[in-house]
Amino acid sequence: MTSTCPRPSGDDPVSPRGDDPPSTPRRGASSANSVSPRGDDPPSTPRRGASSANTIVLSGCQVVTLNPRRDRYASGYISVDGTQITEVGPGPVPERLAGAPQIDATGCLATPGLVNTHHHLYQWATRGRAVDATLFGWLTELYPVWARIDEQIVRAAATAALTWLARSGCTTTMDHHYVFPRDGGDVLGATVESAAEVGLRFHPTRGSMDLGESAGGLPPDDVVEQIDTIIGATQAAIERFHDPSPGSMLRIGVAPCSPFSVTRDLLTESAALARSSGVRLHTHLAETADEHDYCAEHFGCTPAEYLDSLGWLGGDVWLAHCVHLDDAGIARLAAAGTGVAHCPGSNARLGAGICRTRALLDAGVPVGLGVDGAASNEASSLLGEVSEATRFARAVGGPQAMTAAEALELGTLGGARLLGREAQIGSLEPGKLADIALWRLDGLPHAGIGDPVAALVLGPQPPLELLLVNGRAVVERDRVVTVDEQQVADAAQRAVVPGA
Ligand SMILES: [Zn+2]
Numbered sequence: 001m002t003s004t005c006p007r008p009s010g011d012d013p014v015s016p017r018g019d020d021p022p023s024t025p026r027r028g029a030s031s032a033n034s035v036s037p038r039g040d041d042p043p044s045t046p047r048r049g050a051s052s053a054n055t056i057v058l059s060g061c062q063v064v065t066l067n068p069r070r071d072r073y074a075s076g077y078i079s080v081d082g083t084q085i086t087e088v089g090p091g092p093v094p095e096r097l098a099g100a101p102q103i104d105a106t107g108c109l110a111t112p113g114l115v116n117t118h119h120h121l122y123q124w125a126t127r128g129r130a131v132d133a134t135l136f137g138w139l140t141e142l143y144p145v146w147a148r149i150d151e152q153i154v155r156a157a158a159t160a161a162l163t164w165l166a167r168s169g170c171t172t173t174m175d176h177h178y179v180f181p182r183d184g185g186d187v188l189g190a191t192v193e194s195a196a197e198v199g200l201r202f203h204p205t206r207g208s209m210d211l212g213e214s215a216g217g218l219p220p221d222d223v224v225e226q227i228d229t230i231i232g233a234t235q236a237a238i239e240r241f242h243d244p245s246p247g248s249m250l251r252i253g254v255a256p257c258s259p260f261s262v263t264r265d266l267l268t269e270s271a272a273l274a275r276s277s278g279v280r281l282h283t284h285l286a287e288t289a290d291e292h293d294y295c296a297e298h299f300g301c302t303p304a305e306y307l308d309s310l311g312w313l314g315g316d317v318w319l320a321h322c323v324h325l326d327d328a329g330i331a332r333l334a335a336a337g338t339g340v341a342h343c344p345g346s347n348a349r350l351g352a353g354i355c356r357t358r359a360l361l362d363a364g365v366p367v368g369l370g371v372d373g374a375a376s377n378e379a380s381s382l383l384g385e386v387s388e389a390t391r392f393a394r395a396v397g398g399p400q401a402m403t404a405a406e407a408l409e410l411g412t413l414g415g416a417r418l419l420g421r422e423a424q425i426g427s428l429e430p431g432k433l434a435d436i437a438l439w440r441l442d443g444l445p446h447a448g449i450g451d452p453v454a455a456l457v458l459g460p461q462p463p464l465e466l467l468l469v470n471g472r473a474v475v476e477r478d479r480v481v482t483v484d485e486q487q488v489a490d491a492a493q494r495a496v497v498p499g500a
Contacts, residue, residue, distance in 0.1 A: 051100035054082045058466075059093045061105035061438065062452045064405075066112055066413050066427035072453075078110055080434040083247060083471040088428050107442030108465050109452045111408065112427050113171025113435035114382045115415025118282075118320040118341035118370025121175045121191055122149055124157035125495045126375045135288045135350045135376075139218060142375060147223045148497050151185030156488075156495035158194035161374055163480050163488050166198060168381040168461065171435035171469045172415070172425060173200055174370075176282065176320070178207025178257040180225060180233070188237055192250065199474045199482040201248075201435065203419050204241070205255035205282050206234040210266045216298065218260045227266050230256075231273060238277050246424055247433060249470060255282040259303055260294045267310050280316050280420055282341075283307075286329070287321035288352045304329035313338045318418040320370060322360070323353040330356065330363045339366035339418040342410065344388040345379060346372030357393050357410075358401045368415035369407075383461050386411040390457055404457035434471035439464060 063076040073090040079097055126145050130138040165173055175191055195202035208230040211217030242252040254274040256262040274281040286303040295303045315337035322340045342355045360367050369385045371377050386407045393402035416426025424433050440463040441455050449455035467475035474482050
């Protein structure tokens with residue numbers, strides 16, 4: 001059976017055709033089809049009241065909307081027209097949509113697509129190293145390996161990482177790429193091409209390091225760049241790739257790496273560039289006790305105070321980790337509206353500690369979830385991070401420290417807010433972009449679990465029946481359909497860093 005999923009770029013719209021074999025499986029499905037991308041922005045007012053030639057309806061599924069009322073439907077429907085959600089409601093499909101092709105989603109739970117707010121895609125090529133090391137030990141072992149990556153390795157690694165993210169329900173991901181070997185080619189461009197091929201909504205950041213070992217930084221001198229090179233390349237990346245439109249599939253951010261690998265001047269100039277360009281700003285912060293000690297020694301303050309002193313904190317900024325924040329740091333982030341990308345799996349893998357998510361949320365800090373780079377989180381499952389966020393919060397704060405529904409919200413709407421996309425993604429509402437995950441909960445691992453959110457978050461990962469990104473099917477029946485998974489795996493297997 002061939003997939004009806006359109007190819008990644010230059011796709012022709014695929015109208016639902018009732019004579020095709022169902023691309024999405026369902027017992028008793030009346031008809032089924034991928035919904036095609038159209039490349040244009042969604043209209044500000046959703047079309048309602050009739051179906052167009054591009055309309056397709058998911059029916060009979062449980063629905064977690066995450067709309068302002070946080071409505072959940074034990075059985076409901078979602079209509080999608082092109083790239084946009086047009087209706088979400090309880091009960092059977094209304095008569096006005098009866099003419100549209102339907103995907104019978106009985107036995108499934110529909111949620112917003114997951115949003116990944118921190119990652120390093122290239123690290124897929126360097127997994128399984130320094131497996132028992134602290135962050136600084138791990139970095140010290142990996143920097144010389146990363147110094148030899150190139151465009152070809154990054155393309156293979158990024159495609160594999162993105163394909164796997166899609167399998168875990170991710171529809172939007174950021175990438176923080178901060179290693180640019182002089183002879184490495186267009187590594188940032190390679191990640192952009194990979195995201196377009198796999199079909200995920202992409203928020204890459206142009207990262208950077210300019211504080212080498214000889215100047216008191218952690219990275220060796222041969223993996224850092226000059227500040228002028230970095231600022232010029234970052235500006236060029238914004239001009240080349242950034243699409244600020246509401247339906248954007250690609251927005252650029254600016255992301256110097258960390259307080260111990262970046263100069264004060266680069267932090268300052270990066271913030272100025274991001275703000276003058278209207279793009280968002282990101283870095284790692286307060287990940288480990290070692291970083292806390294480094295900042296105390298070099299700057300005489302905490303990591304959060306250091307960033308604050310440079311004018312960094314604001315509503316356009318989100319920070320990865322923030323494991324080691326004191327109460328004052330949390331209050332400062334809340335006041336500034338600065339978000340936190342919580343990466344529990346990576347923090348546990350590196351023994352960095354457990355982020356104070358309850359305190360952050362209670363203070364009003366925006367929190368999203370991230371898998372972090374695959375070299376510090378070999379699992380790289382975004383649904384897995386939703387589960388771990390719940391468990392870790394409870395491990396330190398008791399069973400009320402985070403509900404399963406709260407964790408799912410961090411992984412969807414919370415992430416959308418960090419990326420500045422909460423008006424367009426993160427919930428299932430008319431007028432939002434059609435980024436939808438459909439999880440099968442009627443199989444052996446989940447059958448009989450009364451609460452579908454508990455089943456999704458606390459149970460094993462369910463089969464991903466369908467993943468729509470911008471209205472286009474990226475996963476069907478738990479397989480990515482935009483790329484050949486085996487070919488992606490073979491290419492990743494061959495993407496060995498020379499001399500490593
Ligand atoms: Zn990271």
